Amino acid sequence: MRRFALELLLLPALGLWACGPHSDVNDNHNGGDAAGLFDAAVVPDAFESDPFVDDDGDGYTENQGDCDDNDMLTHPFAPELCGDGRDNNCNGAVDDQEPDEDGDGYGPCQGDCDDMDPAVSPAATEVADGVDNNCDGIIDADYDGDGFTVAAGDCDDDDPDVSPAAEEICWDGVDNDCDGSIDGQGVDADNDGWGPCEGDCDDTNGSIHPGAPEVPGDGIDNNCDYMVDVDIDGDGWTVANGDCDDNDWTVHPGAVENCSDGVDNNCNGLVDTQENADNDGDGVTVCDGDCDDYNPAMAPGYAEDPTDGIDNDCNGVVDDAPACDCAANNEAQAMDLCTPGVTLSYGGHASAHGYRVNNNFGAIGPRHGCGYFMVSSGLAWDTNPQGAAGLNVYNANPVSVTGCFACTIPSGGWPHDGPSGCCESATVNDVAFVHMAITVPLNAQGFSFDFIFLSSEYPEWVHSAYNDTFYAVVSSSALGQVQNVSFDSSGQPLTVNNGWFETPPSWTQSIVGTGYDTTGSASGWLTTSCPATPGETLNIWFWVHDEGDHILDSATIVDNWQWVLTPLSGPITIK
Numbered sequence: 001m002r003r004f005a006l007e008l009l010l011l012p013a014l015g016l017w018a019c020g021p022h023s024d025v026n027d028n029h030n031g032g033d034a035a036g037l038f039d040a041a042v043v044p045d046a047f048e049s050d051p052f053v054d055d056d057g058d059g060y061t062e063n064q065g066d067c068d069d070n071d072m073l074t075h076p077f078a079p080e081l082c083g084d085g086r087d088n089n090c091n092g093a094v095d096d097q098e099p100d101e102d103g104d105g106y107g108p109c110q111g112d113c114d115d116m117d118p119a120v121s122p123a124a125t126e127v128a129d130g131v132d133n134n135c136d137g138i139i140d141a142d143y144d145g146d147g148f149t150v151a152a153g154d155c156d157d158d159d160p161d162v163s164p165a166a167e168e169i170c171w172d173g174v175d176n177d178c179d180g181s182i183d184g185q186g187v188d189a190d191n192d193g194w195g196p197c198e199g200d201c202d203d204t205n206g207s208i209h210p211g212a213p214e215v216p217g218d219g220i221d222n223n224c225d226y227m228v229d230v231d232i233d234g235d236g237w238t239v240a241n242g243d244c245d246d247n248d249w250t251v252h253p254g255a256v257e258n259c260s261d262g263v264d265n266n267c268n269g270l271v272d273t274q275e276n277a278d279n280d281g282d283g284v285t286v287c288d289g290d291c292d293d294y295n296p297a298m299a300p301g302y303a304e305d306p307t308d309g310i311d312n313d314c315n316g317v318v319d320d321a322p323a324c325d326c327a328a329n330n331e332a333q334a335m336d337l338c339t340p341g342v343t344l345s346y347g348g349h350a351s352a353h354g355y356r357v358n359n360n361f362g363a364i365g366p367r368h369g370c371g372y373f374m375v376s377s378g379l380a381w382d383t384n385p386q387g388a389a390g391l392n393v394y395n396a397n398p399v400s401v402t403g404c405f406a407c408t409i410p411s412g413g414w415p416h417d418g419p420s421g422c423c424e425s426a427t428v429n430d431v432a433f434v435h436m437a438i439t440v441p442l443n444a445q446g447f448s449f450d451f452i453f454l455s456s457e458y459p460e461w462v463h464s465a466y467n468d469t470f471y472a473v474v475s476s477s478a479l480g481q482v483q484n485v486s487f488d489s490s491g492q493p494l495t496v497n498n499g500w501f502e503t504p505p506s507w508t509q510s511i512v513g514t515g516y517d518t519t520g521s522a523s524g525w526l527t528t529s530c531p532a533t534p535g536e537t538l539n540i541w542f543w544v545h546d547e548g549d550h551i552l553d554s555a556t557i558v559d560n561w562q563w564v565l566t567p568l569s570g571p572i573t574i575k
Helices: 005-010 272-276 398-402
Strands: 342-347 353-357 371-376 429-439 446-455 469-475 526-531 537-546 554-564 572-574
Touching: 353 429, 371 429, 371 537, 398 469, 398 537, 446 469, 469 554, 537 554
Parallel strands: none
Antiparallel strands: 342 429, 353 371, 371 554, 429 537, 446 526, 446 554, 469 537, 526 572
């Protein structure tokens, strides 16, 4: 360690700076001998606990059965705290090993809300008895809000369209009215073996039903396939149903228009170049690949909205979510940026940035999918961020790489070391960045991404010259200037000064196993949203550097890139 614990034990937080930062001769920031730290180590005398003394003040001694007399939450009859990996009540069982007192297959740490009643457990069926039988926190509820509970006859209390008062809907495979009959089974007025809910399109005529032979030329849909008479070319459409050429199976309503064959393929009355009308005003015609020229939310080059039930990007798949990060081979794919038109470049030491798939960094797992990427002032994924020497291989002025950019937004708080316009006019140390040039989908109004900033500079060097920094610098015509778009709660860039840095070990996202849990801390997951212009080439630099020296690393993990399809007023970072 370059800053030893003795300083923190002897000095209050504010008095830490009384002699000025980095004044200690043993401080590695000033080139001191790291070995000197061990000369100041203090080893407390060992002692034995008296089994008849209540060391933790919980009312029990070791002689009275306290199995951990250094923890006041652990003693006989203490409530078991499920999930903490400890035997809180000293009964010899840890968490889910707690005994199942009522023999229903579930113990208290497995969700049983009444372990003395075998009729109450997470697997039980809720009944109208004034008891939370299934331990979901709700007693005798009408879950779907249709006015009926299970006890009152609702046969599917998760579906508001199913209840004793609902009407039966044919062909949905559901007993909508809870009468025990699905789709009106048993109704067959013409005795042809088919009822209306079984597909009989005329239940008054015994010769009309599914499977009946189609009679050409009689003008009747004999077999109830919704096509009258014959389908000559076998494309599923007859002349009566709109087929404008029943001798060509590639021509029928809904067919893909071939814009160079001189044929009205989709039978809409337009041939080839006549299809160039942009009926939905989305800038793309049928002949340009618009798969639905009457829906402005569908066109090639669009971002997919995985919640709207349509094929936004016209790739033939409805609501396909980004899926590239589980086989990622670069940082863009690792953070779920799967749209085409992305190029990457890098600055800094090659080992200071990288991506991971199906892997975690300590306790930090992906926010979405299988992977994420890191950019670091030290070695990426290194669990010893307080190494004695930094990379010291790439130092740069950020403005020389990204161009002049706005660094902060006016909101007070501790200022970043640099002006509010073009910041970092001086060369900084151990720079690592990933630059992405991205083609914005034609329907996207902006983007968002999640990130977590970790630093081994915290808390010793808060408000000092050793001010490691993370930038997300964006160049987009939707912004008034090139600017950093990821801020802390005071409008400043992400440093150890930022208002979201969390005091160990009270992390909203555990960082155990990263090395930053023992030397440093983190911000917790944050989300930045930023406007963009549809169709433009957007540039973004994910940048981390060390300031003041080359030691004590900082890193940023980035994940869950999403395109925003509604307008954004400006860049914002939230927790």
